[in-house]
Amino acid sequence: MTSAMPSPETVDQDHPGVSVVMPVLNEERYLATSVGRVLQQDYPGELEVILSVAPSQDRTAEIAAELAAADARVRVVDNPAGKTPAALNVGIAAATYDVVVRVDGHGELTDHYIARAVEVLRRTGAANVGGVMDAVGETPFERAVAYGYNSPLGLGGSTFHLENSPEGPADTVYLGVFRKADLLAVGGFDESMHRAQDWELNYRLRKSGRSIWFSPDLRVTYRPRSSLAALAKQFYETGKWRREVCRRYPETASRRYLAPPTAVAGIAGGSLLGLLGLATPAGWLKLGFLAPLGYLLLVLGGALTAPKSLDPAARARLPLVLAVMHLCWGAGFIVGLRTPPSEMSGQKR
Numbered sequence: 001m002t003s004a005m006p007s008p009e010t011v012d013q014d015h016p017g018v019s020v021v022m023p024v025l026n027e028e029r030y031l032a033t034s035v036g037r038v039l040q041q042d043y044p045g046e047l048e049v050i051l052s053v054a055p056s057q058d059r060t061a062e063i064a065a066e067l068a069a070a071d072a073r074v075r076v077v078d079n080p081a082g083k084t085p086a087a088l089n090v091g092i093a094a095a096t097y098d099v100v101v102r103v104d105g106h107g108e109l110t111d112h113y114i115a116r117a118v119e120v121l122r123r124t125g126a127a128n129v130g131g132v133m134d135a136v137g138e139t140p141f142e143r144a145v146a147y148g149y150n151s152p153l154g155l156g157g158s159t160f161h162l163e164n165s166p167e168g169p170a171d172t173v174y175l176g177v178f179r180k181a182d183l184l185a186v187g188g189f190d191e192s193m194h195r196a197q198d199w200e201l202n203y204r205l206r207k208s209g210r211s212i213w214f215s216p217d218l219r220v221t222y223r224p225r226s227s228l229a230a231l232a233k234q235f236y237e238t239g240k241w242r243r244e245v246c247r248r249y250p251e252t253a254s255r256r257y258l259a260p261p262t263a264v265a266g267i268a269g270g271s272l273l274g275l276l277g278l279a280t281p282a283g284w285l286k287l288g289f290l291a292p293l294g295y296l297l298l299v300l301g302g303a304l305t306a307p308k309s310l311d312p313a314a315r316a317r318l319p320l321v322l323a324v325m326h327l328c329w330g331a332g333f334i335v336g337l338r339t340p341p342s343e344m345s346g347q348k349r
Contacts, residue, residue, distance in 0.1 A: 015043065015115075016097060017047070017048075017096060017098065018043060018045060018047050018097055018101055019048050019091075019092075019095035019097045019099070019101070019180075020049045020050065020103055021050050021052060021091030021095060021101070021102055022091070022104065022105055023054070023091070024051050024052060024060055025055075025084075025087075026060055027105030027106055028058035028063060029106070030105060030106040030108075031060060031063050031067070031105050032063055032067065033108060034103065034104070034106060035051070035067050041109060041111075041112070043114040043118070044115070048073050048075065048095075048097065049071075049073055049074045049075070050075050050095060051074065051077070051105075052078075052087035052091040053077070054079045054081070054083075054087060055080070055082055060105075075094070077090050078090075083191065084194070085189035085191045085194070085197040088102065088189045089188045089189050089191060092188055092189075097180070098179065098181065099178070100177070100178045100179075101114060101178075102177070103220070104175065106223045107220045107223070108220065108221035110134075110219040110220065114177075116215070116217050116218055117130075117218055118177070120177075120217075120218070121179065121213075124213045127179055127182035128177065128178045128182070128205060128212050129176070129212075129214075129215060129218065130170075130173025130175055130177065130212075130213075130214060131174065131214065131215050131216060131218025132165075132216055132220070133149065133174040133220060133222050134219045134221050135147075135149035135150055135223075138223075141314075141317050141321070143313075144317040144318045144321040145225060146224050147321075149222070151306070153322060154322055155325065165216060166216070167214060167217075170212050172199045172203075173202070174198075174222075175198070175220055177218075185208070186201070186205055186208055193241065193245075195238055196244070203249060203252065231325070235328040238332065239331065239332025239333040240332040240333065240337050241337070242257055242329075243332070243336040260327070260330030261333040263295060263327070264326075264327055264330035264331050264334060265330075265334070267292045269288070269291065270289060270290065271291070272288065273287070273289075274288040276288075277289075296319075299322045302318065302319070302322055303316075303319045
């Protein structure tokens with residue numbers, strides 16, 4: 001076991017102490033690797049890792065306890081609520097230091113990430129800095145999903161999904177490195193936002209006059225969903241919560257967010273008209289089939305024009321992956337939350 005952490009009073013002013021907060025739920029597969037990548041950082045200042053562990057269905061809690069027993073820089077705190085924003089608030093409350101780095105239990109920091117992030121934080125005066133969500137898959141399906149995350153045809157509309165995005169102010173960033181004082185000033189994460197809580201927090205930070213800063217030098221490896229069912233569930237839930245964001249903040253609705261539900265409505269409506277055209281004398285209604293046909297050509301074209309670096313096995317799965325991303329997200333947006341959470345329910349601000 002390593003020696004105990006030095007006291008906060010000994011922190012080098014050029015390298016302030018850093019608290020890495022990790023919300024953890026069912027992360028048996030990746031947790032040890034994720035924590036290892038944090039502990040291997042070359043950051044010269046003080047460092048602690050706070051694992052905010054929710055009730056899990058695998059060995060996550062045992063692995064977290066083992067990691068804490070092996071290194072004094074690692075601490076475990078309980079997150080009985082089980083939701084990500086609650087986990088983050090619990091971890092932030094337990095954080096010793098003035099800089100808070102968010103890392104997910106299935107994310108892997110690249111070399112020098114923390115040192116670079118602290119430098120950007122100090123240089124820009126931003127409340128939150130972040131970089132590229134570098135999705136990396138292991139199986140052909142995961143590699144297709146990873147390409148979808150990083151592609152303009154998939155999720156690549158956001159700055160942090162694109163490798164060639166320039167450094168500068170941003171609406172939101174992936175994960176984030178924060179000044180704890182700024183987090184506390186706006187009330188931390190909204191615990192009624194079970195998803196999209198990063199975007200919602202960054203919106204409030206910007207509304208308070210603070211800035212969010214993107215740097216392409218900051219990269220975090222993201223491990224995508226490994227099955228079609230898991231991917232569909234993820235995007236359906238994400239679509240429902242994006243609808244909730246637009247309900248709370250109507251001014252944030254954009255063409256990018258409205259495109260998936262528009263596609264779902266167009267495909268469903270066009271298919272219905274086409275079927276009516278087959279069943280009635282109004283044959284012109286069969287032109288409705290142009291909507292699903294056009295969408296099919298779009299996703300097939302996306303696979304054909306994908307870079308050569310995408311292997312054939314992943315490329316073959318890409319049309320289905322893109323369709324699941326678009327249509328499940330859009331369907332979730334249309335359906336929305338059955339019972340929208342109260343603006344005050346479980347919320348900490």
